[in-house]
Amino acid sequence: MAVMSDTALQAAPATKARGYWATVGRRIRRDKVAMACAVVLTLIFLSALFAPWLGLADPYQGSMIRRLRHIGTPNYPLGTDELGRDMLARLIYGGRLSLIIGILPVIFAFIIGTSLGLVAGYVGGKLNTAIMRTVDVFYAFPSVLLAIAISGALGAGIVNSIVSLTIVFVPQITRVAESVTTGVRNMDFVEAARASGAGPFTIMRVHMLGNVLGPIFVYATGLISVSMILAAGLSFLGLGTKPPEPEWGLMLNTLRTAIYVNPWVAALPGVMIFAVSICFNLLSDGMRSAMDIRN
């Protein structure tokens, strides 16, 4: 008897039906493109995080005599910039600020937008109208214009650039969150929770959040790509990071003058922005199909 129950226990996990998230995880691990992107992003993240311990040159230390060296120069594998600073070091260190100013706005907008959308979708009525009509106003501006308008008015700076991009993304996430919530709200299990005496906050937190978070998360991952491009774009215009900080957008800006002397070195920071942006896009696509969410 004891032997039998032992084997039954051992066999149990194999026959147990996989949960939804386990299935999603399995599907995404099988997606070669998404996994490749995840690896590239992890490498860029880790190298940015551990940049001081990678034995790189000082990203701030310039030299007048070795300005704009070409790619492949001994000791300077990716050349030097217009002030003679090592490009490899600056690109890797640049990941720190670039990723922060590109990703933080989406995280902030995700938190604010999900809360707003959840409340608007669940409570409905006048509150919904108030929130969603306010959101509509921001939709009356093309996102690049809105980001630049707010940044331009607030003035240059990292914090201002993060604030302006957050304002750009909040309405978009709110809309997605609201429409997903409205879809879930009228389902039977929510009704059942209400009938069994759960209050609105319990329902929103326990029963709704888990069901709406997936699609909003996928949408937000896709926004990171846009956010990276816009954040670097603000710096490129001179509205974000200030020199001498290494940051990809700003590096593109200062190297613009060098395109006649050493064009390929000047184009390097853009390759980094492109790589991060395309990886997040492909990863978001992979998650979307793994979770089987329609566009």
Next chain:
Amino acid sequence: MLAYIARRIVYVIPIVLSVALVCFLLVHITPGDPLVAVLPADASQELAAQMRAAYGFDRPLPVQFGLWLWRALHGDLGNSIATGRPVLAEVLRAVSNTVTLAIAAALIGFTLGLLFGLIAGYFRDTWVDKVATSIAIAGVSVPHYWLGMVMVIIFSVQLNWLPAVGAGPGGSGSWGWDWEHMKYLILPAITTSVIPMGIVTRTVRALTGDILSQDFVEALRAKGLRELDVFRHVIKNAAPTALAVMGLQLGYMLGGSILIETVFSWPGSGLLLNSAIFQRDLPLLQGTILVLALFFVTLNLLVDIAQASIDPRIKRG
């Protein structure tokens, strides 16, 4: 149809007012005094107070907004601080250049996007689909200002085929439809077209795939329709959504041209916005953003109406 149009226009009025309010408030979220750019650094308190009264900054905000809106409705957006010229005239001149660029880019981007999208959607999961999808994803992921730089590096610096900056020989802002001017349009237009190309490809591919998997397509084929005629049905069903997406993209190109125009020194509204920001020319900043946002709102309205006129189901919704 007329009732629908009327309803949509009524719905736009509060949006326009809110847009005006946001543009008005932009000046007031600027750190410090909005007069900072006009006043010399060593201006006395009296002079500052005088200027504040002259610009109306001493009045309560709602009154200021009312006055500003009243003037704006009459086409008076104030004068540029940097040049002293009326803002509206400056903006409209610049916008015409941006429209030229946006239309050229739309022609390239929409044509390619529709073509790639239809092909990819029709030959789903084949190598053609994979190529088209890859181009599309690269298009939506590329930092377009960087692509502009790369274009300049290849076609201006290395090959010396096309000019790198400006909108015409001698740096003149007056546009003409001859080869001398067109040369200047090619690189910025291609660069601008990349994002809409990617987005239209992805939208049309998804639409085509969805429509082809619907039952009525099966019925059409069973009836013995040739593939070309089936395709005609696909296009008809995809048109309203595709049109809406393209309209939105055209709006983004008009309003979001600042990065590309900065790279190519294209004398449009984006470049104007750029100089307004860095010269702290607040009336010009406010006016440019207002005009661009109103363009965008109007365009959205037109798209909605066009969409409703080809798809009668929308009117009922």
